[in-house]
Amino acid sequence: MTRMRFFASALATCAAAVAAACGTDAVSTGTGPEVVVETIGDTTVVRTLSGSVWDGDAALVPEVTIGELEGPEEYLFGRISSITVDANGRVFVMDGQAGDIRVFDPGGTYVETVARRGEGPGELGNATSVAVLADGRVLAHEAGEMLVKVVGPAPADHELWTYPQGAIVVPVKPLRIDRSGRIQVPAASYSGGDFVQYLYVMDSRGEIVDSLAPPASGFEPPAVEVRLRMPVAGRSTAPVSVPLTARRYWTMHPNGRFLSGISTDYRIDLGLDDGVLRIENAYEPVPTSEAEREYHRERTTRSLRRTQSDWSWNGPPVPDAKPPFRGLVAGRDGRIWVLLWTEAHPVDNENHNPDNPFSDPVIWESPVRYDAFEQDGTHLGTLAAPDGFRVWPEPIFDGDQVWAVTGDELGVERVVRYRIAVGG
Numbered sequence: 283m284t285r286m287r288f289f290a291s292a293l294a295t296c297a298a299a300v301a302a303a304c305g306t307d308a309v310s311t312g313t314g315p316e317v318v319v320e321t322i323g324d325t326t327v328v329r330t331l332s333g334s335v336w337d338g339d340a341a342l343v344p345e346v347t348i349g350e351l352e353g354p355e356e357y358l359f360g361r362i363s364s365i366t367v368d369a370n371g372r373v374f375v376m377d378g379q380a381g382d383i384r385v386f387d388p389g390g391t392y393v394e395t396v397a398r399r400g401e402g403p404g405e406l407g408n409a410t411s412v413a414v415l416a417d418g419r420v421l422a423h424e425a426g427e428m429l430v431k432v433v434g435p436a437p438a439d440h441e442l443w444t445y446p447q448g449a450i451v452v453p454v455k456p457l458r459i460d461r462s463g464r465i466q467v468p469a470a471s472y473s474g475g476d477f478v479q480y481l482y483v484m485d486s487r488g489e490i491v492d493s494l495a496p497p498a499s500g501f502e503p504p505a506v507e508v509r510l511r512m513p514v515a516g517r518s519t520a521p522v523s524v525p526l527t528a529r530r531y532w533t534m535h536p537n538g539r540f541l542s543g544i545s546t547d548y549r550i551d552l553g554l555d556d557g558v559l560r561i562e563n564a565y566e567p568v569p570t571s572e573a574e575r576e577y578h579r580e581r582t583t584r585s586l587r588r589t590q591s592d593w594s595w596n597g598p599p600v601p602d603a604k605p606p607f608r609g610l611v612a613g614r615d616g617r618i619w620v621l622l623w624t625e626a627h628p629v630d631n632e633n634h635n636p637d638n639p640f641s642d643p644v645i646w647e648s649p650v651r652y653d654a655f656e657q658d659g660t661h662l663g664t665l666a667a668p669d670g671f672r673v674w675p676e677p678i679f680d681g682d683q684v685w686a687v688t689g690d691e692l693g694v695e696r697v698v699r700y701r702i703a704v705g706g
Contacts, residue, residue, distance in 0.1 A: 315661045324557030328659025331564055336663030340654075342671070342684060342700035346390040348373060349696030356384055356392040359695045362687045364411040364456055364675045373685065374420065375697055376412040383412055383420060383433075386697075396420050397433050404433045404440035411456035411675075415486060416463060423457045423467065430457070430467060430488065443488030445469065455479075456676055460538040464491070472514065481534070494540075496532040497551070501544050503529055506582070506597035509590045522586060524598050525578035526570060526623075528605045535612045535657075545605035550620065552657070561618065561659045567603040568623050574646050575600040577628075584640060607653075613679035616657035621673060622664070624648045632691060665702065 315333035319326065350357045360379025367373050371388035374396075381399025383406070386392055397420065399406050409422040409431065418435035432441035445467060455468035465484040470477060483492035505521035514520065523529065532542035539553030552559040578600050586593045609621035626646040635641040650667035670688040671677075677686035684700040 317659075317661075319659075325551075325560050326557065326659075327560045327562060329562040330659075330661040334661045334663035336654075336704045338663065338705055340663055340665045340702050340704045342665065342667055343703045344668075344698050345701050346388070346699040347696050348375070348386050348390045348698075349694065351692065351694050354392070356395070359697075362675060362695050362697065363409075365678065365685060365687065365697055366412050366414055367678055367680070367685055368414045368418075369416065373697060373699075374412050374414060376409060376422070378408075378410075381406050381409075383409075383422065390699075396437075397422060397431070404431065406431065413457040413459050413465065415459065415465075417486075421457055421465065425468075430465070430484070432488070441488065443484060445482045445484075445490060455481075455533070458534050460534065461536045462538060464538065466494075466534050496530075496540055497542055497553075499530055499542075499544060501528075501530050501546075503527060504598040506586070506595060508586045508593055511589060522582070525582060525600055526575075526604050527598070527601055529608070531607070531610045533610050533612050535618075536614060536616055537657075541610055541612050541618060543607070543610060545607050548606040550610065550618065552618065559657075559659055561655055563606075563620075563653065563661060565606045567606070568625050569603050570601065570626075573628065574626055575602070577642075577644075577646055581642070609673060611652070611676060611679060613681075615679075615681050617662075617679060618655040618657065619665075619679055620653040620655070622651045622653060624651050633693070663704070 314335055314337070316331045318329045318331060320329070321327070348357065349359050359375065359377050361377065362375060363378035364376040365373065372393065373386045373388075373390075375384050375386065376382075377384065382395050383397045384392065384395050397404055397406050401407070406422055407424055408426050410425050411423045413421045415421065419439075420433045422431045422433070424431055428445055430443040430445075432443060433439065457468070458466040460466065463486055467482040467484060468479070469482060470479045472478070479496065481494045482490050483494060485491050504524040504527040506524060507519045508522055509519050510517065528544060528546040530542070530544045532540055535541045535552055537554070541550065541552050543550035548563045548565045550561045552561070579595065583593065583595065604623035606623065607620045608623050611619040611621065613619060626648040628644045629647050631642055631645045633641070634643045650671050650673060652665045652667070654662040654665055656662060670690055672687045672689060675687055677684055682702045684702060686698055686700065688696050688698050
C-alpha cells in the first residue's frame with residue numbers, strides 16, 4: 283500500500299498515476315484541498331480532508347432559457363421527461379405530456395419537432411428518455427415496449443431496436459452514449475423476488491454487444507414492510523425504504539464504466555480500465571428536525587395504507603441525520619457531480635388541495651447543491667443551484683456549462699443553460 287499526502291498543486295499533476303509516479307510521502311505547502319492518496323491493490327483512494335480548488339461555492343448564471351408561460355405552442359411544455367444536447371449545442375427536449383421531441387438551436391430558438399405521439403413509424407408511445415448519436419440520429423427509449431425508436435438522420439428514416447423481454451421493465455435510468463459511441467439502455471426486472479437493475483449495451487446498429495450489472499454490494503437499505511394485495515414473484519410482502527436513509531446510487535461514466543456509491547459514507551467508486559478510483563470526502567452530517575421526520579413518517583404511512591389499510595410503522599425510524607449524498611451524475615467531460623443532502627425547510631404548498639388526503643398543505647424542500655470532482659478525484663468545490671432547479675430529469679453537466687429543467691411557482695417548466703461561475 284502506498285500512502286501520500288498532497289495539496290491541490292501536487293494532486294493535479296500526480297493523482298492520475300499516483301501508484302507509479304510517487305513512491306514516497308510528498309507534502310506541498312501550496313493552497314487548495316488537503317488530500318491523502320492511497321493505493322490498495324488495484325484501488326486508488328483519493329481522500330479529501332479539507333478545502334477545495336474553488337475555495338468556496340460556485341453558482342449558476344442563466345444564459346439561455348427555453349420555455350414560456352404563454353406564446354407559440356412549440357415553447358410551451360407540459361411535463362419535460364428528458365433533455366439532451368448534441369455536439370453542435372442543439373437542445374432536444376422530450377415532453378412527456380405532449381408526447382413529442384422538440385429541437386432548439388444553441389440560442390434557444392425552436393428548430394423542429396423530430397417525433398410526435400402516435401402509433402406510426404417514428405412516432406412515440408410512452409417514451410421516457412432521449413439521446414442523440416454523433417451522426418444525428420435521435421434515440422427514444424420506449425421502456426414499456428422494450429425497444430429503442432430511432433429517427434433520422436433524414437426525416438423519413440425510422441428504425442426499431444428491440445432488446446430481451448424481462449418480468450418487468452421500468453425507466454430506472456436515462457439512455458446514455460459513452461465516449462466510444464455505445465448506447466447504454468437501462469432495464470430492470472424481478473429475479474428471485476428481488477428487483478434487479480442492469481444495462482443492455484448496443485452498438486450504433488442497435489445490436490446488443492454486452493449486458494452490465496452494477497457492482498455487487500450486498501447493501502440492504504433500511505426498510506419497512508408492506509403486505510401486498512397480490513403476491514409478486516412469490517412474495518407476499520415488499521420492502522419500502524425508510525425516508526432520509528442511506529441508498530445505493532449508480533450511474534454510467536463516459537468511460538463506459540460504473541460510477542457508484544453507498545451513502546452510508548462519503549465514498550464513491552469510479553471504474554477504470556485497470557482498477558478503481560475511490561473518492562472519499564470529509565463531511566458534516568445534516569441534522570433532521572422532529573417536524574421533518576414526522577412529515578416523512580406521515581407521508582409514508584398514508585402511502586402504504588393505500589396498499590395495506592391497517593399498516594403501521596414496522597421498521598427503523600426516520601433518522602435524526604441525513605446521509606452525505608442523494609445522487610450521482612457523471613458529466614460529459616468526465617467530471618463527477620455528487621448531489622448532496624442539505625438542510626430542509628417547510629414551505630406552503632401553493633397547489634394544496636384540501637379535498638385530496640394525499641395533498642400536503644406544507645412540504646419540505648432542500649436546497650440543491652452538488653460537490654464537483656475531476657475524474658482524477660480532485661475536489662473542485664460545491665455548486666449551489668438556484669431556486670426551481672430540478673434534479674430530475676437529470677441535468678447535463680459539461681465543462682463550465684449546465685443544462686437543466688426548472689419550474690417556477692406557477693408550475694411552468696423551462697430548460698435553462700447555465701454557466702458555472704466560481705466564487706459567485
